[in-house]
Amino acid sequence: MSESDSAPKIQTSIETGKTDSAPPETEDVVIESRSLDVYYGDEQALDDVSMEIREREVTALIGPSGCGKSTFLRCINRMNDMIDVCRVEGDVEFSGKNVYDDNVDSVALRRKIGIVFQKPNPFPKSIRDNVAYGLKIQGFDGDVDERVEESLKEAALWDEVKDQLDSSGLDLSGGQQQRLCIARAIAPDPEVVLMDEPTSALDPVAASKIEDLIDDLAGEYTVIIVTHNMQQAARISDRTAVFLTGGRLVEYDDTATIFEDPEHQRVEDYITGKFG
Amino acid sequence: MATEETPSDQLGRTTALRLQQLKGQLFEVALIAATLVGIVSLLVLFAQISNDAFRPGTASPAWFLIYLSTLVAPTAAFTLYARRRPAVRKTNAKAFAAVFGGLLLSLVTYAVVDSLSPYDVFIYAAFASLPPVLVLAYDRTTDDRTYTGPAVPVSMIVGTGVAAALYDLIRGPIGIAAEWIMYFGLVTVPAALLVAWLTASRRGRRAGSIVGGVVAAGGLVVAVAAIAAGVNASLPVVLFSAFVVPTSYVVVRSVRTNPEGRIGVAGPFILLGGVLLGASLAYEVKSPDTFLTPNLLLNSWDGLTASNAGVYPQIVGSVIIVGFMAVLAFPVGIGAAVYLEEYAPDTGWGGRLATLLEINISNLAGVPSVVYGLLGLALFRRTLGLGTGVVVSAAGTLGLLILPIVIVSTQEALRSVPDALRQGSYGMGASRWQTLREVVLPQAIPGTLTGTILALARAIGETAPLVIIAIATTTYSPPSGLFSSGTALPLQIFAASANAKPEFRHGVVPAAAVVLLVLMLLMNATAIVIRNKYGREN
Numbered sequence: 001m002s003e004s005d006s007a008p009k010i011q012t013s014i015e016t017g018k019t020d021s022a023p024p025e026t027e028d029v030v031i032e033s034r035s036l037d038v039y040y041g042d043e044q045a046l047d048d049v050s051m052e053i054r055e056r057e058v059t060a061l062i063g064p065s066g067c068g069k070s071t072f073l074r075c076i077n078r079m080n081d082m083i084d085v086c087r088v089e090g091d092v093e094f095s096g097k098n099v100y101d102d103n104v105d106s107v108a109l110r111r112k113i114g115i116v117f118q119k120p121n122p123f124p125k126s127i128r129d130n131v132a133y134g135l136k137i138q139g140f141d142g143d144v145d146e147r148v149e150e151s152l153k154e155a156a157l158w159d160e161v162k163d164q165l166d167s168s169g170l171d172l173s174g175g176q177q178q179r180l181c182i183a184r185a186i187a188p189d190p191e192v193v194l195m196d197e198p199t200s201a202l203d204p205v206a207a208s209k210i211e212d213l214i215d216d217l218a219g220e221y222t223v224i225i226v227t228h229n230m231q232q233a234a235r236i237s238d239r240t241a242v243f244l245t246g247g248r249l250v251e252y253d254d255t256a257t258i259f260e261d262p263e264h265q266r267v268e269d270y271i272t273g274k275f276g
Numbered sequence: 277m278a279t280e281e282t283p284s285d286q287l288g289r290t291t292a293l294r295l296q297q298l299k300g301q302l303f304e305v306a307l308i309a310a311t312l313v314g315i316v317s318l319l320v321l322f323a324q325i326s327n328d329a330f331r332p333g334t335a336s337p338a339w340f341l342i343y344l345s346t347l348v349a350p351t352a353a354f355t356l357y358a359r360r361r362p363a364v365r366k367t368n369a370k371a372f373a374a375v376f377g378g379l380l381l382s383l384v385t386y387a388v389v390d391s392l393s394p395y396d397v398f399i400y401a402a403f404a405s406l407p408p409v410l411v412l413a414y415d416r417t418t419d420d421r422t423y424t425g426p427a428v429p430v431s432m433i434v435g436t437g438v439a440a441a442l443y444d445l446i447r448g449p450i451g452i453a454a455e456w457i458m459y460f461g462l463v464t465v466p467a468a469l470l471v472a473w474l475t476a477s478r479r480g481r482r483a484g485s486i487v488g489g490v491v492a493a494g495g496l497v498v499a500v501a502a503i504a505a506g507v508n509a510s511l512p513v514v515l516f517s518a519f520v521v522p523t524s525y526v527v528v529r530s531v532r533t534n535p536e537g538r539i540g541v542a543g544p545f546i547l548l549g550g551v552l553l554g555a556s557l558a559y560e561v562k563s564p565d566t567f568l569t570p571n572l573l574l575n576s577w578d579g580l581t582a583s584n585a586g587v588y589p590q591i592v593g594s595v596i597i598v599g600f601m602a603v604l605a606f607p608v609g610i611g612a613a614v615y616l617e618e619y620a621p622d623t624g625w626g627g628r629l630a631t632l633l634e635i636n637i638s639n640l641a642g643v644p645s646v647v648y649g650l651l652g653l654a655l656f657r658r659t660l661g662l663g664t665g666v667v668v669s670a671a672g673t674l675g676l677l678i679l680p681i682v683i684v685s686t687q688e689a690l691r692s693v694p695d696a697l698r699q700g701s702y703g704m705g706a707s708r709w710q711t712l713r714e715v716v717l718p719q720a721i722p723g724t725l726t727g728t729i730l731a732l733a734r735a736i737g738e739t740a741p742l743v744i745i746a747i748a749t750t751t752y753s754p755p756s757g758l759f760s761s762g763t764a765l766p767l768q769i770f771a772a773s774a775n776a777k778p779e780f781r782h783g784v785v786p787a788a789a790v791v792l793l794v795l796m797l798l799m800n801a802t803a804i805v806i807r808n809k810y811g812r813e814n
Contacts, residue, residue: 079703084623111705121696123715134704137714184704 063243122169175206347550367540403439609682649744685727
């Protein structure tokens with residue numbers, strides 16, 4: 001628990017928190033997309049996206065509304081499968097295996113790649129059952145209570161809820177609900193955690209807690225986060241991908257480079273707020 | 277008008293604004309009138325029916341005074357006392373549910389099982405419930421639980437099939453046992469297990485087995501006492517297990533654990549005591565000449581003497597028909613709704629077919645019930661060759677009638693489950709079936725139950741389809757099986773309304789109508805209780 005729990009971080013200028021940190025030890029690529037095109041009916045949502053995402057880093061996806069960053073995120077664990085009109089071309093490889101191969105089961109894939117949504121969506125069950133949900137459906141046969149405690153601690157929620165594990169997850173505040181959803185996502189110990197604008201429905205204090213949490217999670221999980229908040233991307237991510245209109249990945253580099261010395265003029269315009 | 281208008285001059289009420297307001301007020305008055313017309317005409321109708329049924333005008337003032345002091349005054353005083361104490365009110369509601377729910381459950385169970393033969397019901401119940409219990413017991417001993425879930429319903433169906441195949445073999449030996457033993461197995465054993473389980477979950481396994489043993493022993497004691505007193509032990513055993521046991525459970529638990537609200541358990545007993553005390557005091561005074569008497573509830577029909585006419589076979593027939601109809605229609609209806617809502621494709625030819633089906637189902641909900649009668653006649657009598665006016669045909673016809681209602685209401689309930697929950701479950705790596713079972717269905721249960729129980733209430737009052745499939749208007753004993761002829765209460769009301777004697781038309785008919793309305797209200801009340809209970813838990 002750092003000071004930021006009591007006071008929101010309000011920053012007026014963009015600063016990158018990761019500039020002076022040591023380069024990550026591992027540079028293994030865990031997810032790689034190759035010329036990925038996605039269509040919703042006749043409309044193209046992603047256009048020839050190729051990028052590599054490194055293990056145990058926080059990768060931020062930013063860009064204006066409708067640029068395809070959420071679509072890209074949802075392609076990684078095949079949440080787009082459930083949309084009838086969605087069509088995917090190209091490859092997304094997860095540890096060397098194309099997730100769109102015929103012999104990849106989307107259910108099994110999502111057990112390795114968890115997801116946290118924009119609006120907190122805890123199940124109408126007790127806090128304990130919420131966190132244990134993934135364990136239950138995956139037939140986990142270890143000590144469930146211990147795992148629930150660990151996950152809630154990792155999600156920085158344990159101290160607040162340890163006395164009310166049997167009360168409903170819906171009784172928590174918005175920020176607590178979102179941390180509950182994160183605890184739920186990491187309880188089955190996935191490789192990758194996808195986050196789709198996890199703080200946009202929260203107030204600044206709750207959002208800053210989630211940011212701290214993401215920072216902590218990066219030591220153990222690969223985190224890919226879609227955000228509208230550029231300061232947030234600058235603060236918490238190691239690498240940043242900028243999507244611009246038309247579903248094109250315009251620039252993808254170390255966060256420091258993107259925010260301080262972007263290659264493209266349009267990216268600089270977007271980051272400095274000239275449009276978007 | 278030469279000076280320019282300032283904004284403050286424009287704040288006054290102009291003619292146009294007045295007109296607008298007048299229109300709004302007229303609209304409001306019209307809405308109030310529409311509401312009043314509906315409510316007042318219903319109230320007048322019900323007042324007339326209950327006046328004919330109860331005939332309060334024929335009672336002496338002393339009768340009113342006695343019941344006012346024994347029943348109305350104490351109940352009103354208790355209600356006023358409980359009004360501002362939520363804990364008392366809550367316990368009171370629980371006690372009411374236990375006492376009157378238990379009483380009703382015992383009487384309905386006894387009447388239905390008695391008419392269908394306790395031996396047959398026992399055989400089928402045992403064969404349908406033992407296999408799943410064994411499967412669940414096996415489930416506890418093994419690690420591989422892949423197949424035990426689906427095995428439960430399969431074992432029930434297989435068990436029932438085996439019972440039907442072996443029926444002739446088993447019926448003889450089972451018939452040697454006394455009748456009350458059947459009731460002991462059907463009601464006391466489940467009651468003992470339920471109480472034991474509830475107690476064990478709160479106070480440990482030992483306390484659970486002791487309480488369960490006490491309940492079972494109590495059932496035996498009641499039976500022995502009844503036999504010693506020379507009466508049939510069946511009804512006492514049922515009353516003990518389904519009325520005394522839940523009542524004492526609720527009373528003991530409330531008194532032990534809830535010091536604030538414990539006084540609330542007195543509520544139902546004040547009511548019951550008031551009725552009994554009033555009845556004993558009012559023995560000498562002139563009571564109303566009502567047809568709503570024990571005769572009406574317990575006798576069979578007598579078309580000549582109104583005071584002797586009863587609708588016991590009709591009530592039991594209605595309950596059996598509607599109960600069996602529920603068994604037929606609910607799995608089919610809920611299954612169809614789950615398929616259409618959760619599995620059917622949205623696009624392509626499959627999607628178009630599903631849309632077509634959905635439109636047709638909504639239309640079927642509005643088809644006149646007479647048409648369903650014709651369908652039932654063609655299907656059950658002509659095609660399947662079932663006997664004329666048998667219970668199965670009636671249950672099947674009414675089942676078809678409520679099927680669209682069940683489907684539509686279940687679909688509504690499933691649609692109201694937020695998509696974010698489904699997404700959350702899929703995102704955790706749950707399969708469609710797991711998402712459905714763990715997240716969607718639990719959320720949809722209250723809505724589904726409300727809709728389906730309202731469908732039951734509609735079915736219990738249906739008359740026209742039963743006339744078409746030639747259900748008898750009058751039988752002198754309740755149906756003895758699913759393939760024997762039975763009758764239903766609305767049919768008897770319909771037939772008696774054409775009786776030549778005025779005391780039938782103006783006495784027995786409204787009294788029987790009140791009985792039918794009470795049956796329907798009880799079902800609706802159950803629906804509300806279930807919905808509130810599940811609503812709170814979620």
